[in-house]
Amino acid sequence: MVKLVNLxxxxxxxxxxxxxxxxxVLLTPVADSxxxxxxxxxxxxxxxxxxxxDILDGHLARRRNQVSNLGKFxxxxxDKLLVSAALIVLVEKQLAPSW
Incomplete structure (x- = not known):
């Protein structure tokens, strides 16, 4: 059985x-200051x-035989959260089209 808490x-x-x-970081001047x-x-x-x-988690899970249902879920x-957050901010700052 694979532990849920793994690398x-x-x-x-x-x-x-x-x-x-x-x-x-993208919406506030925190990085500049x-x-x-x-x-x-x-x-x-x-x-x-x-x-x-993202690259490492799948590789390590398979290599260490630590594939879990939680990880698969x-x-x-x-992935979608990260890409969506970046895209939404880029659209908000008018750096990407909103079409």
Missing amino acids: PNYLTFARIIIAPLLVV LFGISGYALAIVIFLVAALT LDPIA
């Missing part, structure tokens, strides 16, 4: 947490880290 699931949970963080870098640059880094967790939700 692949932690990576999926991290991606779920990263989605609202991405929204905050805290880090002195463009919010867009920080958002790109955050998105790439999230994408890396949450992984696509985390």
Whole structure:
């Protein structure tokens, strides 16, 4: 039996947490004031880290034989949440068309 609390699931949970963080970074001047870098640059880094967790969670789950029903359920939700959050913010900031 696979434990529900394992590294692949932690990576999926991290991606779920990263989605609202991405929204905050893109919609507020927090990156400029805290880090002195463009919010867009920080958002790109955050998105790439999230994408890396997506690659790693599935790979680790299969390699370590830790595939769980929770992971199978949450992984696509985390993917859609992250991509939707990024797209909604880009449309809101008029950096992507809303068609």
